Amino acid sequence: MLRKNHSAILVSFFFTACLWAQQKDKIPEVEALLEKMTLEEKIGQLNLLTPGGGVATGSVVSKNVEEKIKAGKVGGLFGVAGPDRVRMAQELAVNDTRLKIPLLIGSDVIHGYKTTYPIPLGLSCSWDMDLTEQAARMAAKEATADGIMWNFSPMVDIARDPRWGRIAEGAGEDPYLGSAVAKAMVKGYQQNDLAAPNTMLACVKHLVLYGAAEAGRDYHSVDMSRVKMFNQYLPPYQAAIDAGVASAMSSFNDIDAIPASGNKWLLTDLLRDRWNFDGFVVSDYTSVNEMIAHGLGDLQAVSALALKAGLDMDMVGEGFLTTLKKSLEEGKITEEEITVACRRVLEAKYLSGLLDDPYRYSDESRPEKDILTEENRALARKLATRSFVLLKNHNQILPLKKEAKIALVGPLADSRNNMLGTWAPTGDTKLAVTILEGFKNVAPDATISHAKGANISDDPEIAKKVNVFGSRIEIDERSPETLLQEAVEAAKASDVVVAVVGEATEMSGEAASRTDISIPESQKKLIRALVETGKPVALVLMSGRPLTIPEEFEMPVAILQVWHPGVEAGNAIADVVFGDYNPSGKLTTTWPRSVGQIPIYHSVKNTGRPAPEDRFQKFKSNYLDSENTPLIPFGHGLSYTTFEYSDIKLSNSEISQGESIEVTITLKNTGNVDGEEVVQLYLQDVVRSITPPKRQLKGFNKVMLKKGESKQVSITLSDDDLKFYNSDLEFVSEPGEFKVYVGTDSNATLSQSFTLK
Structure with missing residues (x-):
């Protein structure tokens, strides 16, 4: 029998997450460094710069970068690539500074490095987690061959407003599928050994809710209830963290009226205390400085706010570098807060192998044999066809x-x-x-x-x-x-x-x-x-x-x-x-059908006055000038062949808390061409303590069938698949009736019901 991708992924990621946790317990090399470091050297590790000269990823370029590296005022760089250039940068840090601490070298490797493959939104349409992991692994191999060991990816923002341009960078609208993609990408980038020369530190972004920007306008404000946050927008971030992601990036938007880069609830209460994240957090491009425009004070004030909130590294803005010492002298922050942030950055350098070998990613023989190879281009071609x-x-x-x-x-x-x-x-x-x-x-x-x-x-x-x-x-x-x-x-x-x-x-x-x-x-x-x-x-x-x-x-x-x-x-x-x-x-x-329907997504809730789908009815929830239904539903995709779904069966009609249930259907290729079909399972919690969506994606399986062939396809619903965050933000399942729908898209009609005791 075939099992759903999500359950299989959980097992493979358990090892990575455990390995990360074990490594982070005690790192004597890091503690020894911290004992030797001056305040200025600690602050220097919190500074991430870009020297320019490459493709711009923001509107500001750092100045006097070489001098700052020699002075111990830089913890990492991005916008630098090539084994020779990376070696030169590392030599500045190792040979010209007192403690010889190497630099993190980062980059935005969003959908491939030199061998680019489909944009992430396209790749997500493959619904193939094995291929997604392969794509990330190939990107890591190429990027590390060019000296880069830290990747500002994956972007896991749920996006339900296609006016927002950065919808292209994520996996779409669904938290279940988005979580599976997040795990696969983290696994592909990091694998099981962060110090291996062909793996890189992943960075989940953007914490959080960036994809819900008001009016679909980039960098705009976000205002959302905690219940909606936890049930619909946060799961992919948590999935990446559960998979052992090494770093995280704060977003440009505000959450509960506090910008993400200075939001203690987000960066400490949620990320570290609730989710047990033990990596380091970097700001987005000058997002610390941009809190000034948000209205939270001058550069010194917002930099102190960010540090106390739990931000560890300041990207390009240099607010940490230029103001933290003054804030310490004035009693607005503590040296322990600086030390904690520095420790997290140094731990990442240790885990990536840099403290052992600063030139680990400067092998000049690798680009020719690892970048833009025939094998890599063949994979890019395959990934594109599947998207x-x-x-x-x-x-x-x-x-x-x-x-x-x-x-x-x-x-x-x-x-x-x-x-x-x-x-x-x-x-x-x-x-x-x-x-x-x-x-x-x-x-x-x-x-x-x-x-x-x-x-x-x-x-x-x-x-x-x-x-x-x-x-x-x-x-x-x-x-x-x-x-x-x-x-x-x-x-x-x-x-x-x-x-x-x-x-x-x-x-x-x-x-x-x-x-x-x-x-x-x-x-x-x-x-x-x-x-x-x-x-x-x-x-x-x-x-x-x-x-x-x-x-x-x-x-x-x-x-x-x-x-x-x-x-x-x-x-x-x-x-x-x-x-x-x-x-x-x-x-x-x-x-x-039109922008007037936005936001539109498949897991909508019923109103108290649901409209009939086939006609307009006054005093119901509908439009005068359009149908409620989308032009094309979530999960839709045709084939050159046709598929028939039948014989839905449940392993039990009644289960208890903590038990799972298996859903089985018969799938037949009824056309004249071999083809693949993504079998999708949607779940409706009929009655619960907070209003439920009409249905939610809770399982999928991509199946290959020869023409005329039939297969039984099984998807297992776990105990967690029946759970949700209630009004107290407790992750619970409640007794009652559940309806299961299986089919080719989110309008699936083949259904059965079961009861949770």
Whole structure:
């Protein structure tokens, strides 16, 4: 029988978490260092700087970095890569300082290092935790080969507002799936030995609730009840900590009106006392300084607030470096608080092996054999194919025949600069495979005519904002009318049209919130014109977020959502379009009909006046101008084959507290192609002491079936799966009826009930 992924993951992570806890009990080397350190040297370890010269990840670059390292005023760097450069930095710290303490070298390795793979939102749509772990392991191997031993990943923020650009960096809207992804990524980065030269310290971010920013506007305020927090937003952070994550990053937003970087309830009461986190906490980029703009005082005041709250390391802002000594002299902080923070940073250096060998990650032979290898690119291609979601397939337009006459059109069809996706600062766009190249590689016998057809956007102001990190939106010298006519002519002369449309990479990501998340009008015009030719049209939709596509969804087209797939984008897309791989991805976000429905997600609660789904009814909870239901539900994803669910059975109709229950269904591949299906289990707690969601994801299993094959698929619900945080924030289950739903998406209808005694 097949078991659900989540339960299997718990066992494998137990060893890592225990190992971390055991190592952190007593570290004589760290204690010996602390005994020798002056106050200034301790404060220096709390300072994280970036020398610049690489791809910017923030708006401030540190000054006089070399001099500060020599003076013992730096504990870590980021924005530095390459064994030679990292060795130079370590030599400054080791040879020119009194205590010879090496530096932590960090980086944002969000979805691959040099071998970029799909954006995290895309990767989550694979629902494959083994592949997710492999992806993180490959990223760690490449990054450590380039001298980096600390990764500002995974980002586990639950995001239910697709206007927020950083939805691209996480695993979507669901806490259960998000927790599984968080554990898999921590395991992949850290494995079971943090001192191994191919593993790196992971950093879970952003603590906490960053994905719930009001109005979907980046860095904005967050206001949320504790019950909602604990049940819906906190689980993935806790899952990463339970998996043994080495570090954590505070978020930009406030929680209960106190910014995260200075929030003692968050960084001490919750993180350390309740969750038993024993790693170190770093601020986000200048987030300590930004508490001034929040209205909490000057730099000295907010720096003292952050230290006392439990923040250990100050990223770039240098508030700790320049004010903590004065605050100590004035009695606003204690030396013990500085020592505790310093101890945590030093413990991380010990566990990563740096105190034993400062040059552990400076092996100049590794980049050539470990980075951008054929094996790594093959994995990136595989990861991309598993991330794609077939949203619609009108008249089975896809897959295409490899001998077809194809019009490949759209502004993203041959746009190398838009393949890697947002937050790929270590990737090289020049190495990306375009869709046009991928089509020629996979289907060399096809006749392919290419036309741009439209600009990503015709608005020069939007282009200016998006092109901060390089050209992403290129406004053609030819007129929009000329571009459109070229595409229409190519379409008319073809058997089938493939239109590659959607967002440029930096239309999502950090500081890339949008109020209008539809396909830009320049591309809408292209799609309409292509459909009007009467030719079969397949849309390859590229974006970093869910889009509002009600018009396109109603058209007689196929729609393959490919996110931003990474360095092997073109080859992977061609693999799926031509049927070499049968798509198996499932959405990890709900797609709204319009922005007016946001936030929209599958685990909503009933109101006291629930509306009927099939009609408008006055004095019920509905809209005048729209249905309540989403355009596309959470968990949705089609295949080139079809699957039939039947014969749901429970191992018991009644269980006691502490017992588990097994849910079994029969799954049959009823089509003519081998394929994978993500079997999803949703649970409804019918009556409880606080209002329950209509249903919650509580299990999944990805199953491969040959055409015509049937299998029994089992998913076990554990005791914890029945629990929730009540109004006293106790994690409890309550006696009563539970309904189980199993199916292909969050609208699953196959159901059974059981009773918890």
